[in-house]
Amino acid sequence: MNISSIKKNDPRLAALVKAEETRQRTGLELIPSENYVSRAVLEALGTVFTNKYSEGYPGKRYYGGQVNTDAVEKIAIGRAKKIFHCDHANVQPYSGAPANLATYFAWMEPGDTIIGMELSHGGHLTHGDPRTAAAKVFNFIRYGIKNIETGEIDYEHLYDLAIKHKPKMILAGFSAYPRELDYKKFVDIAKEVGAVTIADIAHIAGLIAGKALKNPFDAGFHICTSTTHKTLRGPRGGLILSNGIVSNPLKPIDKKIENLPTLIDRSVFPGIQGGPHINVILAKAVAFSEALQPEFRIYASQVVKNAKRLAKKLMEKGFKLVTNGTDNHLLLVDMITSFNVSGGEAEKLYDSLGLTLNKNMIPNDSRKPYDPSGIRLGTPAITTRGMKEKDMDHIAGWMYDGIVHKKDEKYLNVLKEEIIEYCMQFSLPSDNKS
Numbered sequence: 497m498n499i500s501s502i503k504k505n506d507p508r509l510a511a512l513v514k515a516e517e518t519r520q521r522t523g524l525e526l527i528p529s530e531n532y533v534s535r536a537v538l539e540a541l542g543t544v545f546t547n548k549y550s551e552g553y554p555g556k557r558y559y560g561g562q563v564n565t566d567a568v569e570k571i572a573i574g575r576a577k578k579i580f581h582c583d584h585a586n587v588q589p590y591s592g593a594p595a596n597l598a599t600y601f602a603w604m605e606p607g608d609t610i611i612g613m614e615l616s617h618g619g620h621l622t623h624g625d626p627r628t629a630a631a632k633v634f635n636f637i638r639y640g641i642k643n644i645e646t647g648e649i650d651y652e653h654l655y656d657l658a659i660k661h662k663p664k665m666i667l668a669g670f671s672a673y674p675r676e677l678d679y680k681k682f683v684d685i686a687k688e689v690g691a692v693t694i695a696d697i698a699h700i701a702g703l704i705a706g707k708a709l710k711n712p713f714d715a716g717f718h719i720c721t722s723t724t725h726k727t728l729r730g731p732r733g734g735l736i737l738s739n740g741i742v743s744n745p746l747k748p749i750d751k752k753i754e755n756l757p758t759l760i761d762r763s764v765f766p767g768i769q770g771g772p773h774i775n776v777i778l779a780k781a782v783a784f785s786e787a788l789q790p791e792f793r794i795y796a797s798q799v800v801k802n803a804k805r806l807a808k809k810l811m812e813k814g815f816k817l818v819t820n821g822t823d824n825h826l827l828l829v830d831m832i833t834s835f836n837v838s839g840g841e842a843e844k845l846y847d848s849l850g851l852t853l854n855k856n857m858i859p860n861d862s863r864k865p866y867d868p869s870g871i872r873l874g875t876p877a878i879t880t881r882g883m884k885e886k887d888m889d890h891i892a893g894w895m896y897d898g899i900v901h902k903k904d905e906k907y908l909n910v911l912k913e914e915i916i917e918y919c920m921q922f923s924l925p926s927d928n929k930s
């Protein structure tokens with residue numbers, strides 16, 4: 497990207513931009529929540545819409561001069577609804593965490609109960625970590641995995657919890673779980689206790705958009721929350737989708753019983769946010785259009801094919817994968833069982849080779865979050881760069897060689913050079929001007 501003005505006015509910052517671009521180009525981005533956006537998405541982020549305030553929603557703003565912002569937001573909303581087959585979309589959340597917080601506040605009152613996935617079994621911090629604002633307001637109860645070898649969720653336990661605690665919401669979704677969820681089972685349990693169902697699809701939104709994974713709305717879910725910057729390959733941002741007009745007599749607004757879409761919109765603005773970032777909404781609209789193209793289906797299916805191949809090759813080399821494989825874009829590896837190397841050590845070692853991934857807790861981990869037993873990696877970003885199954889074989893090989901020769905500095909330096917050379921064969925999407 498052209499950063500000539502930054503270069504001229506602030507060379508120190510320009511050098512950092514350049515250095516980060518080189519890091520992204522010469523290494524393998526294996527963090528499953530990261531991706532490379534298109535040049536069009538990058539351009540959208542830098543447009544004059546960054547200058548504009550537009551509190552409110554299209555047609556109902558608190559500032560003048562909204563003729564173009566209204567059009568942009570309406571386009572983004574229309575495209576989001578088309579991708580995910582639902583009847584309401586709020587494209588204003590600044591990111592995934594505010595999207596979840598706004599959704600909890602949309603439907604629940606302080607003290608109400610929500611059931612979500614155990615964090616060490618793959619749930620996200622925003623699903624009730626005691627340090628979060630949400631956990632100080634709502635009562636979070638947890639379900640987990642029943643069989644660590646297959647990854648099967650303990651649906652019987654979830655049912656028992658629902659009967660006992662009568663939650664207002666049941667939350668499906670994860671940031672470190674490599675299997676498909678049985679959404680119908682969540683819906684059936686929620687129906688019995690009158691709970692609203694919410695799926696946090698932040699990690700897999702792009703795979704759902706590209707039809708590589710199931711859409712929770714097809715099973716009758718009420719709400720999906722998401723980020724837009726992971727598999728969906730858009731700008732850093734959030735999204736709340738809902739389907740069906742469910743009213744909540746316990747949450748009247750101005751003494752009027754309101755339904756889910758209105759409650760969500762009010763909860764985002766003015767509930768927890770101020771003015772939307774319209775330049776980001778423009779970039780979301782660009783990314784949504786890309787996700788609606790036939791090529792995006794090919795991308796999503798290749799992400800899963802690559803992850804499955806990488807899982808197979810790593811297991812052949814002695815890496816112990818949690819659930820022994822993957823159905824989606826991510827792999828969770830038990831590094832202590834595999835090579836008696838902690839997740840923290842492994843992250844550092846791979847970082848030094850240009851293989852970027854992250855340490856991660858594994859189910860029932862006996863170690864602490866800052867240096868857990870596992871690592872988490874995935875294929876969304878490397879697939880965007882055009883890598884296919886045969887490239888996964890190389891990656892598995894490098895990961896194995898790195899661990900085996902972890903004390904041999906000379907060997908590691910040669911390996912690092914080999915990885916850089918390999919990466920340079922694959923361009924970044926932002927290089928493409930078309």
Ligand SMILES: Cc1ncc(COP(=O)(O)O)c(C=O)c1O
Binds near residue numbers: 592671698
């Ligand atoms: C499942 C899930 N939900 C929510 C979030 C929060 O998103 P953000 O970091 O954009 O606030 C994440 C981030 O990794 C996530 O994985």
